Amino acid sequence: MRTIRRLIYREVLLSVLFVTVGFLALFFFFDFVDELGSVSRGSSSYQLTQALVYVSLMIPSHLYELLPIAVLIGTIFVMARLAQSSEYTILRTSGLGPWRAMRTLLLLGLLFTMLTFAAGDYLAPIADRTAQLLKARLEGRISIGQTGAWLKERQPFNTYNVNVNSLTPEGDMQNVRIFEANARGFLVSVTRATKAHFSEGAWILEDVERSEFSMPGTDHAKVDRSKLERLRWPTEITPEMVSVALLQPEKMSTIDLFQYIRHLEQNSQTSQRYEIEFWRKVFYPLSCMVMVVLALPFAYLHFRSGGIAAYVFGGVLIGISFFLLNNVFGYIGNLRNWWPWLTSAAPGMIYTAMSLFAFGFLVLRR
16 A cells, blocks of 8 residues: 555645746746836836846745645546546555545645645735835835824723834834723814834834814814824834735734734724634635545446547636635625625535545546
């Protein structure tokens, strides 16, 4: 059995590697063509070499997204080719039963699961953050949308809503606005700062314009305006929270997502979108094990000469449908306020049911 496992593992690993490299090369080309527009605008700082580095830093994110699909296509190709050449029939007569074949592929799927988790939780966040810093050095800032990041913090007496428009490559904040409200919800003060940076347990605001409202919520409210060169604002909002708020949830690590979700819940903010992404980070790597089981029934089909291409193309369609279904469930779950863990696990559960049905019908029944 060790020889049989070595044969299957070698063939599947080489096939998955070939499919992965092909997909990554295709996405690298698309991303590079997309970046050529920025290079051709005549920017003196953003040259062709910077575009190549930026596109290369996006490879780990694509690897995380494409690896389950590549595992499915590569495993289907190997299983179908072994069946077409009657090699799998010989393996069956040598003692490779259906359950033993499934265990063999599940062990290989576990390896791909760990690789996918490492790519999505370690390589991709670091590479994406490095890519954004590279773009920030060329464009001067890191931002998302037109209003930047919004954060909220409850302190013992008042509530603060904070808006950070962008971050500099050095980690300083630009165009900061702090809205302070009392326990009754009335606006107490508005603080605007051109620039701010982090200190121990506080933000140091620079070039500050502050408006304070005396007796808010009454007809006799007064506004006191002042300008300050520097103001220290005590807060528990850390640099990581600001950078997390400026990044897309799917590009965060699992730990960053968990910490940010806790911060949102402590300040009575909705965390549905981030919870869905958190659970997707948990369940998405496990889809590699589902894919290898889904590919196993292809070894029990009867192929005519040249008919393997149609089955490989079917594997491509199945992989694309899984990717689309995973995204669709995320959007619908966020809109309909479904349970985050169920929203993230549903695509994998559907394809697990499909793989077990195919295994039972095409393998065990025959």
